[in-house]
Amino acid sequence: MKKKTIITIGIIAVVIIAIYSSFAGTYNKLVSLDENVATQWAQVQNQYQRRMDLIPNLVATVKGYASHESDVYTQVADARSKAGGVIQVDSKILEDPEAFQRYQQVQNQLGSSLQRLLAVSENYPELKANQNFLALQDQLEGTENRIATERKRYNDTAKTYNMYVRRFPTSIIANMNGFRTKEYFSASQEAQSAPKVQF
Numbered sequence: 001m002k003k004k005t006i007i008t009i010g011i012i013a014v015v016i017i018a019i020y021s022s023f024a025g026t027y028n029k030l031v032s033l034d035e036n037v038a039t040q041w042a043q044v045q046n047q048y049q050r051r052m053d054l055i056p057n058l059v060a061t062v063k064g065y066a067s068h069e070s071d072v073y074t075q076v077a078d079a080r081s082k083a084g085g086v087i088q089v090d091s092k093i094l095e096d097p098e099a100f101q102r103y104q105q106v107q108n109q110l111g112s113s114l115q116r117l118l119a120v121s122e123n124y125p126e127l128k129a130n131q132n133f134l135a136l137q138d139q140l141e142g143t144e145n146r147i148a149t150e151r152k153r154y155n156d157t158a159k160t161y162n163m164y165v166r167r168f169p170t171s172i173i174a175n176m177n178g179f180r181t182k183e184y185f186s187a188s189q190e191a192q193s194a195p196k197v198q199f
Helices: 002-065 070-084 091-095 097-123 131-166 170-176
Strands: none
Touching (some): 002 091, 002 097, 002 131, 070 097, 091 097, 131 170
């Protein structure tokens, strides 16, 4: 009788340890993947902030040559102020589809207004030759490339996390502990429609 009790207790202890180890391992992996997503999100934010910091110098340089293009400056200023209100947003936005979409739209509007500002330079040859403008334009183009790269890395990291969160039985542990899927960056509406080419 004693031997059976010891064996039963041993089996129960092994089962409890196995369940605990599985739960702890899954939970810890969820935490690690969630932190990876947050870190990658911070990288996206850093590049958006870099773009925000370049804008005043770029606008000031263009204004020096094309002072009567006030509607373009107004668009850039409006887009920058809207984006400035959401640049350092909490990572909880990654779990809120509507807030994430609004954030993405604001960033896309800022990018579009910057493209219009750079297009102004085509009408001013002396601006296109200005070393300060060329340096700022190069920095902005580099930043836009970095933004695209960081957004792709974020999407890849979020995909890995989302797949893990949604798989069974991990989904049970994830739901019990508040781990939710993250939103993805997507192409802007302008990028999804084919450009019209006229000759």
